[in-house]
Amino acid sequence: xxxxxxxxxNKAAKADASDVHIAVGSPIVFRVNGELEHQGKQKNTAAKVxxxxxxxxxxxxxxxxxxxxxxxxxxxxxxxxxxRINCHYERGKPGLAARIIPTKIPKLEDIGMADxxxxxxxxxxxxxxxxPTGAGKSTSLAxxxxxxxxxxxxHIVTMEDPIEFVFQSEKGLVVSVNLVATSTxxxxxxxxxxxxxxxxxxxxxxxxxxxxxQP
Numbered sequence: 001x002x003x004x005x006x007x008x009x010n011k012a013a014k015a016d017a018s019d020v021h022i023a024v025g026s027p028i029v030f031r032v033n034g035e036l037e038h039q040g041k042q043k044n045t046a047a048k049v050x051x052x053x054x055x056x057x058x059x060x061x062x063x064x065x066x067x068x069x070x071x072x073x074x075x076x077x078x079x080x081x082x083x084r085i086n087c088h089y090e091r092g093k094p095g096l097a098a099r100i101i102p103t104k105i106p107k108l109e110d111i112g113m114a115d116x117x118x119x120x121x122x123x124x125x126x127x128x129x130x131x132p133t134g135a136g137k138s139t140s141l142a143x144x145x146x147x148x149x150x151x152x153x154x155h156i157v158t159m160e161d162p163i164e165f166v167f168q169s170e171k172g173l174v175v176s177v178n179l180v181a182t183s184t185x186x187x188x189x190x191x192x193x194x195x196x197x198x199x200x201x202x203x204x205x206x207x208x209x210x211x212x213x214q215p
Contacts (some may be wrong), residue, residue: 002055003076004052004055004057004176005052005056005077006054006077006078006079007187008020008028009050009075009081009098009100010077010079010081011039012030012098012100012182013081013100015032015037016032016033017028017030017031017032017037017099017100018031018032018099018134019031019097019098019099019100020083020096020097020098020100021036021095021096021097021098021132022044022052022095022096022097022098023044023049023090023093023095023096024043024044024045024046024048024049024093024094024095025093026038026039026043027039027042027044028040028044028069029041031134034134037203046093046094049093049095050094050095051160052096053065053094053096056075056087056096057071057073057085057087061073066142067202069087069088069089070087070088070089071086071087071088072084072085072086072087073085073087074101074164075098080103081100082100082101082103082166083098083099083100083101084088084098084099084101084164085096085097085098094162096161100163101164101165102139105142105143105146105167106139106142106143107143107146107147108143108144108147110143111136111139113140113143116144117147120144120146120147120151120152121152126211127144128160129141133188138164138165142164142165142167143163145158145167146167146168147168149168154171156158
């Protein structure tokens, strides 16, 4: 676990930032209330960004990132802050974007979705949440799943890459499956999603599925 990463991510959480951006030629940037805020004036070099990414990923994931030029994963600080991490290359230079995952899953009424509670009573069908980054898709889904777990129960299966929210099951069972693909290439990535989805559907025909596909 990287002490530098812990310091940066903990600082971002205390600032109520939703995202952290680390790119070559720019200072560290926090997104706070939708606005990008530079953290100081010191610009990151390619070597510094690459070293930071390596400290976050660890040796095995860093090797995979260098081979495939992109990688999605999760990270937890020593203080319990959880983040979704995307490492990538932009114009040949390494970069990292981190989304801070809320530690507390909001209730539907907290996010203005109380009128959608009826959807949580459905026993079949498909519900889609669409929208741009930061629109609240993951949070909305998490609130619905937590509502089902608290009031209805059943066997709820979430499939994510990487796992974001940690659910507390008051009635029934919540199982979160981490979709680890062998490659970031779309064809291979899709085959992993399809195979694991098919397996779970065979095993749990009555399960509530949350399939979160990150672009």
